[in-house]
Amino acid sequence: MKPFLPTTLALLLASGSAFAQEIEVSNSWVSGGEVAGKQVVIDALKARGYDWVDFSIAGYENEQAAFMARVQAGDPPGAKMYIIGPAAAELAEMDMLVPIEEPLAASGAAGAIPAMVAEKMQLSGKPYYAPISVHGESWVFYSKPVMAEIGYDEMPSDWDGFFAMLDAAKEAGYIPVAFSGQAWQTNKVFNQILLSLLGREAYSAMLSEADEEIVMSDAFLQAVDIFDRLHGYVGEGTAGMNWNDATAQVIRDEALLQFQGDWAKGEFLAADEAAGEDYGCAVNPGMGDMLVVVDSFAFPRKEGLQDAQYALAEVLLDPEVQRQFNLLKGSFPVRTDVDMSAFDICAQIGSQKMAEGAIAADMNLVLDRVVNGQIVDLINEFWAAPYDHEDFRADYLDALTY
Amino acid sequence: MKTSPRNGPPRFRHWPAALALSPVWAIALLLFVGTAGYTVYLSFTASRMMPVNEFVGFEHYIKLFGTRRWNTSLANMGILCVTYVLGCLVLGFLLAAALDRKVRFENTLRTIFLYPQAVSFVVTGLVWQWLMNPGLGIQAAVQGWGWESFTFDWTQHRGTAIYAVAIAGLWQGAGLTMILLLAGLRGIDHSLWQAARVEGIPLWRTYVSVILPELTPAIATAATLLFMGIVRTYDLIVAMTNGGPGSATELPAKFIMDNLFDRMNIGAATAGASVMLISVMAVIVPVLYIRALRKGGRKPV
Amino acid sequence: MDPILDIRNASIAYGQTVVVPELDLSVAPGEFIVLLGPSGCGKSTLLSAIAGLTDLAGGQIWIRGQNVTWAEPKDRGIGMVFQSYALYPRMTVEQNLSFGLKVGGTDKATIRRKVAETAGILQLEPLLKRRPADLSGGQRQRVAIGRALVRDVDVFLFDEPLSNLDAKLRGELRIEIKRLHEELQRTMVYVTHDQVEAMTLADRIVVMKDGHIQQVGTPAEVYGSPANLFVAGFVGSPPMNLLAGQLSGGELALGDGTRVTMTGYPLPEGAAGAAILGLRPEQLFPLEGALPEGACRLDARIDMAEELGPSTVLWCDIAGTRCCYSVPGRGAQAHGAELPLFFYPGAASLFDAQTGQRL
Structure with missing residues (x-):
C-alpha cells in the first residue's frame, strides 16, 4: 500500500517534466536580495532550455522539513538548496543524490574553488554540492x-x-x-x-x-x-x-x-x-x-531528470552567474576567479580572505x-x-x- | 430451526452496522494505532535523517534523559500543567460564572473572551513577545507613564520566562475553558439555584457545594483538553521565546519537532514522542477507566 | 381566623410583559390550595413570587402577618418542592435534607433529630445514604418534600411536583401528599395543570387564566357550579356539554326548537337573551317510563360509545351540538339510535352567551 501513491506521483511528475523540461527547485530564498539573485539563475537556466519550477518556503528549517517530507514520500524535487557540509550526507550514502563530476568539469570551476570548499563539496568521495555563494559570518x-x-x-x-x-x-x-x-x-x-x-x-x-x-x-x-x-x-x-x-x-x-x-x-x-x-x-x-558558510545545491536522484540537473549545476558554477547573483544577494562568489570590482568593500575583504585561504567552515x-x-x-x-x-x-x- | 436475529445474542444483532463501519475502524486503526506504533518502533532504531531498521535498543531513551534540554522540557511541561491548566480553569470558571449571572451584553462579552481562541498561537506568541519585551511592551509603556521603577521582563530571565509563556497561554486558553464551563453551567437545572436560594444557602456556598461538583465532567474535559494542549504546544513557544532564554522555555513538542526536522534525528524525536505518548496515556487511561467503572456501576433508575 | 398567606393586589411583570395583573388571594392556615390552569396562565409565576424567587411589580405579599414582599426566600417561612425535584445531585439523601440546616448554623444534634423525624414521616430511612441518581422518581419526590419539611416552614409550595412521573406513580404520590397534609395540617399551595390532582387534593381550587383568577372555590363548587364558561370547559373530563339557546321568561329555546323550562334554576330577575346551557355528562340520563318531576327532556341521536369499564361514555347529537353522557357499567347503544335524555335544570349551569359568566 505504501509505495503506491509515491510511485504514481513520481510517474505523473516524471511525465510532466519530460514534456516541459522542467526542474523543480526547493529553496528558502524569499527575501528581496535572494529573490533578485535567484532570478539570475532562473534566467541563465532558461537560456539553456530548462524551466525552473520554484518550490520555495521561508526559513531554512521549514524548507528542510518540507523537503524531507517529500523525500520520505518518494517524491523529491529536482534540486535542493543546501549549505555544504554533512547536511545531505545521509542521502548521498543511500545513493539518493546525483553526483556532479561532469558539470563540475564542464564549468571549469575546479581550479577556482578554494580547497576548503572543494573538500566540503564532497560526500563519500564524490562531489554532490554545486556551490554558488559564500557568506562571511564572522x-x-x-x-x-x-x-x-x-x-x-x-x-x-x-x-x-x-x-x-x-x-x-x-x-x-x-x-x-x-x-x-x-x-x-x-x-x-x-x-x-x-x-x-x-x-x-x-x-x-x-x-x-x-x-x-x-x-x-x-x-x-x-x-x-x-x-x-x-x-x-x-x-x-x-x-x-x-x-x-x-x-x-x-x-x-x-x-x-x-x-x-x-x-x-x-x-x-x-x-x-x-x-x-x-x-x-x-x-x-x-x-x-x-x-564562512557556502550556499549550494544538491540534486536528488530522479528518473529522467539528470540532464536538467547537470544544466542547473553548470549554471550555478558559471562565473558570470556567480558574479551577478552575489552582487544582488550581498554575498560573494565561491570562485576566486570572478571580477570583484563591482562589489562593496566587505565582499572584497571576504573574497580576499578566501583567496588567501584565511577561512574556516562554519x-x-x-x-x-x-x-x-x-x-x-x-x-x-x-x-x-x-x-x-x-x-x-x-x-x-x-x-x-x- | 432457524434462529431469528431477534433471538440471537445481542452482539450479533447489529452486525450489518458493524460491517458498514468496519472500513472506518480499519482506517482508524491503521492511522492512529499504526502510526503510533511505527513511531515507537522507530525510537528503537538508529534512524537519523531517514528511517532505518537497525535496532539500537534503549539508546535513544538513555540519551534522552541525559539531555538537559529534554529534562528542562519535561519540567516546563510540569510547570505549565500547574500554572496554565489551573489558571485556565480558575479564570475560565470565574468568567463563565460571571456570564452565567445573566449579565447584559453576554454575547458580546462571550465573543470577546473567546476571540483569543480564534487567534493562531503564532500570533499570540508574537504579540506577547512584544508585550513582554522590556524595551517595547508593557514595561516600556508603564515606565513611560511615569512609573520609572516598574519592571516586567519575565521573558528575559530563565527563572520567569516559562511563567510568561503561561500567561500568554492563559490569555488564549481561558476563553475556551470558559465556553466549556459555561455550557456545563447552562446544563445545570435552574431550579437547583432556586432550591438553594429558598434554603438560604449563600451564593458562594451554592457554587462550591452544589454547582462545582456538578461541573466535574466539564472541568475534566477542559483539563484534559488543556493538558493535551500543553503536550502539543510548539508554535506558541517558537513565536514567543523560541525556547529561550537558553532552554528555559523548551517544551517536549518543540524538542521533538526540532529533532525530527532541523536536527535530522528521527531516533531521538520518536523516542521523545513515545515518552509523550506514554505520559498522555498515563493521564487519559485512568480517567477513561474510572468513567467506565462509574457507568457500569450505576444502577438503572 | 387570620389568613396565613395574603396576596394583596399583586402584579408580576417580565419587563414590559405583565404576566399577572392585580391579583388578590387569601389562604387560611392549614388550607390546601391548588392553583389550577392551563400552561402560561401565570400560576407558576405566582408561586415563584410567593416564594420570593420572582419580584412583584406591585402589591404586597403577607405571610403570617408579616409583609414579606421584599424579604429573601429563606426569611419568608416557606419551603418549596420543584417539578424537577432540584435535589443536590452529589449529596446523599441525608446530606440533601441537612444541607440547608447545616449552612444555616443549626447544631448537629438538632439536625440529626430533624432529619430522623422527617425521614420517619416520609419513610426515607432506608434511602438516607443513597444519592439522587440512585433513587426512583417517586423517591426523589419524597426527598424533595422532606427537604422542605425539615425546615419547619409555615407554607409549603409545590410547583407541579408530580408532572415528571408516570400515571401510576402520580396516583400513589397524590395520595401520599394528601396523607401528609392531613397528618401535618400545614398550609400548602400547590400548582398543577392536572384537574384530577386539583380535585382530589384541594380544600380550595383557584382556577387561573391569563393571570386572572377565574374562580376560587371548593372542588365541588368549581365542578358543580363553574363561575364561567372557561372554568366549565377546563374542569371536568369529558368536558361539560354546552348547548346554545335563547332565554326568555325562564324558558330556553335551543337551536332545533326544543324548549326547556329552567324550573328550579336560580335565574336572576329578568334574565333573557342568548344563553348557554351547561350540562355535566353525568347530569344527563336516559329513562324508561314516566318523566320524573321537574326533569327536562332532550332528544339525542347516538353517535359513538366509549366503554371505560366502570362506566360508558356515549357521544350523541343534541340540537345540532355534539354532546356526551355517561351511564354506569356497560350501556352501549346502537349507532344512530334515537332516544330521549333527561336532566334536572336545578343542577344545570346557565351562562350568558356574551360575557360567559354564570347566570
Missing part, C-alpha cells in the same frame, strides 16, 4: 558615526583593545554590542570568538576530529571568558530579539556594533546606508580568520546536525545562565562527542 558591523564619536577610527586588532572600545561606547551612552538572543545568533558569536583565538586550523580540527586537547586548551577557555564578558555590554531585552532588530540598533546609531554575518548588509542597504561610509565591516579581533558545514544541535543548546544555556567556565568546557566536549 563580521563585526559597526556604526561609523558612533565609532567616530567615541574616538576610534578603526577596529582594535586585539580583544583587550576591543573591550576598551566597548567601555568607551558604554560610557558615551551607547549600547556597546547589539545582541539578539536567537539561538543560532548566540552560537555564531561564540564560534566567532572561538575562531579568533584558536585560528582556522585548530578550530577546524577541533570540530572535525572532536579534538579533546584543543577543547581543553587555554585558548578555548579564553574564548569562553570573552564570550561571558560580553554579558556586560549587551542591551536590554535581548532574549527572543530578532537579529535584524539588533542590526537596526546599529543602523539607528544607538549601538556601536553587532557581530553578524554579511546578510546584515541587506538591512543597511534597505536603510540607505553604504558600506565604508555609514557603517564599517571588520573581521573580529584576534587571528583574523573568517567563518560548524554547520562540519558537524552532524545532531551534534551541532547539542552545541547550540549548550552555548545558549550558558549565555542564558553563565556558570563555571571550566565546567562549560567539559560540557562542550561532551556535546562535541555526543
Whole structure:
C-alpha cells in the first residue's frame, strides 16, 4: 500500500517534466536580495532550455522539513538548496543524490574553488554540492558615526583593545554590542570568538576530529571568558530579539556594533546606508580568520531528470552567474576567479580572505546536525545562565562527542 | 430451526452496522494505532535523517534523559500543567460564572473572551513577545507613564520566562475553558439555584457545594483538553521565546519537532514522542477507566 | 381566623410583559390550595413570587402577618418542592435534607433529630445514604418534600411536583401528599395543570387564566357550579356539554326548537337573551317510563360509545351540538339510535352567551 501513491506521483511528475523540461527547485530564498539573485539563475537556466519550477518556503528549517517530507514520500524535487557540509550526507550514502563530476568539469570551476570548499563539496568521495555563494559570518558591523564619536577610527586588532572600545561606547551612552538572543545568533558569536583565538586550523580540527586537547586548551577557555564578558555590554531585552532588530540598533546609531554575518548588509542597504561610509565591516579581533558558510545545491536522484540537473549545476558554477547573483544577494562568489570590482568593500575583504585561504567552515558545514544541535543548546544555556567556565568546557566536549 | 436475529445474542444483532463501519475502524486503526506504533518502533532504531531498521535498543531513551534540554522540557511541561491548566480553569470558571449571572451584553462579552481562541498561537506568541519585551511592551509603556521603577521582563530571565509563556497561554486558553464551563453551567437545572436560594444557602456556598461538583465532567474535559494542549504546544513557544532564554522555555513538542526536522534525528524525536505518548496515556487511561467503572456501576433508575 | 398567606393586589411583570395583573388571594392556615390552569396562565409565576424567587411589580405579599414582599426566600417561612425535584445531585439523601440546616448554623444534634423525624414521616430511612441518581422518581419526590419539611416552614409550595412521573406513580404520590397534609395540617399551595390532582387534593381550587383568577372555590363548587364558561370547559373530563339557546321568561329555546323550562334554576330577575346551557355528562340520563318531576327532556341521536369499564361514555347529537353522557357499567347503544335524555335544570349551569359568566 505504501509505495503506491509515491510511485504514481513520481510517474505523473516524471511525465510532466519530460514534456516541459522542467526542474523543480526547493529553496528558502524569499527575501528581496535572494529573490533578485535567484532570478539570475532562473534566467541563465532558461537560456539553456530548462524551466525552473520554484518550490520555495521561508526559513531554512521549514524548507528542510518540507523537503524531507517529500523525500520520505518518494517524491523529491529536482534540486535542493543546501549549505555544504554533512547536511545531505545521509542521502548521498543511500545513493539518493546525483553526483556532479561532469558539470563540475564542464564549468571549469575546479581550479577556482578554494580547497576548503572543494573538500566540503564532497560526500563519500564524490562531489554532490554545486556551490554558488559564500557568506562571511564572522563580521563585526559597526556604526561609523558612533565609532567616530567615541574616538576610534578603526577596529582594535586585539580583544583587550576591543573591550576598551566597548567601555568607551558604554560610557558615551551607547549600547556597546547589539545582541539578539536567537539561538543560532548566540552560537555564531561564540564560534566567532572561538575562531579568533584558536585560528582556522585548530578550530577546524577541533570540530572535525572532536579534538579533546584543543577543547581543553587555554585558548578555548579564553574564548569562553570573552564570550561571558560580553554579558556586560549587551542591551536590554535581548532574549527572543530578532537579529535584524539588533542590526537596526546599529543602523539607528544607538549601538556601536553587532557581530553578524554579511546578510546584515541587506538591512543597511534597505536603510540607505553604504558600506565604508555609514557603517564599517571588520573581521573580529584576534587571528583574523573568517567563518564562512557556502550556499549550494544538491540534486536528488530522479528518473529522467539528470540532464536538467547537470544544466542547473553548470549554471550555478558559471562565473558570470556567480558574479551577478552575489552582487544582488550581498554575498560573494565561491570562485576566486570572478571580477570583484563591482562589489562593496566587505565582499572584497571576504573574497580576499578566501583567496588567501584565511577561512574556516562554519560548524554547520562540519558537524552532524545532531551534534551541532547539542552545541547550540549548550552555548545558549550558558549565555542564558553563565556558570563555571571550566565546567562549560567539559560540557562542550561532551556535546562535541555526543 | 432457524434462529431469528431477534433471538440471537445481542452482539450479533447489529452486525450489518458493524460491517458498514468496519472500513472506518480499519482506517482508524491503521492511522492512529499504526502510526503510533511505527513511531515507537522507530525510537528503537538508529534512524537519523531517514528511517532505518537497525535496532539500537534503549539508546535513544538513555540519551534522552541525559539531555538537559529534554529534562528542562519535561519540567516546563510540569510547570505549565500547574500554572496554565489551573489558571485556565480558575479564570475560565470565574468568567463563565460571571456570564452565567445573566449579565447584559453576554454575547458580546462571550465573543470577546473567546476571540483569543480564534487567534493562531503564532500570533499570540508574537504579540506577547512584544508585550513582554522590556524595551517595547508593557514595561516600556508603564515606565513611560511615569512609573520609572516598574519592571516586567519575565521573558528575559530563565527563572520567569516559562511563567510568561503561561500567561500568554492563559490569555488564549481561558476563553475556551470558559465556553466549556459555561455550557456545563447552562446544563445545570435552574431550579437547583432556586432550591438553594429558598434554603438560604449563600451564593458562594451554592457554587462550591452544589454547582462545582456538578461541573466535574466539564472541568475534566477542559483539563484534559488543556493538558493535551500543553503536550502539543510548539508554535506558541517558537513565536514567543523560541525556547529561550537558553532552554528555559523548551517544551517536549518543540524538542521533538526540532529533532525530527532541523536536527535530522528521527531516533531521538520518536523516542521523545513515545515518552509523550506514554505520559498522555498515563493521564487519559485512568480517567477513561474510572468513567467506565462509574457507568457500569450505576444502577438503572 | 387570620389568613396565613395574603396576596394583596399583586402584579408580576417580565419587563414590559405583565404576566399577572392585580391579583388578590387569601389562604387560611392549614388550607390546601391548588392553583389550577392551563400552561402560561401565570400560576407558576405566582408561586415563584410567593416564594420570593420572582419580584412583584406591585402589591404586597403577607405571610403570617408579616409583609414579606421584599424579604429573601429563606426569611419568608416557606419551603418549596420543584417539578424537577432540584435535589443536590452529589449529596446523599441525608446530606440533601441537612444541607440547608447545616449552612444555616443549626447544631448537629438538632439536625440529626430533624432529619430522623422527617425521614420517619416520609419513610426515607432506608434511602438516607443513597444519592439522587440512585433513587426512583417517586423517591426523589419524597426527598424533595422532606427537604422542605425539615425546615419547619409555615407554607409549603409545590410547583407541579408530580408532572415528571408516570400515571401510576402520580396516583400513589397524590395520595401520599394528601396523607401528609392531613397528618401535618400545614398550609400548602400547590400548582398543577392536572384537574384530577386539583380535585382530589384541594380544600380550595383557584382556577387561573391569563393571570386572572377565574374562580376560587371548593372542588365541588368549581365542578358543580363553574363561575364561567372557561372554568366549565377546563374542569371536568369529558368536558361539560354546552348547548346554545335563547332565554326568555325562564324558558330556553335551543337551536332545533326544543324548549326547556329552567324550573328550579336560580335565574336572576329578568334574565333573557342568548344563553348557554351547561350540562355535566353525568347530569344527563336516559329513562324508561314516566318523566320524573321537574326533569327536562332532550332528544339525542347516538353517535359513538366509549366503554371505560366502570362506566360508558356515549357521544350523541343534541340540537345540532355534539354532546356526551355517561351511564354506569356497560350501556352501549346502537349507532344512530334515537332516544330521549333527561336532566334536572336545578343542577344545570346557565351562562350568558356574551360575557360567559354564570347566570
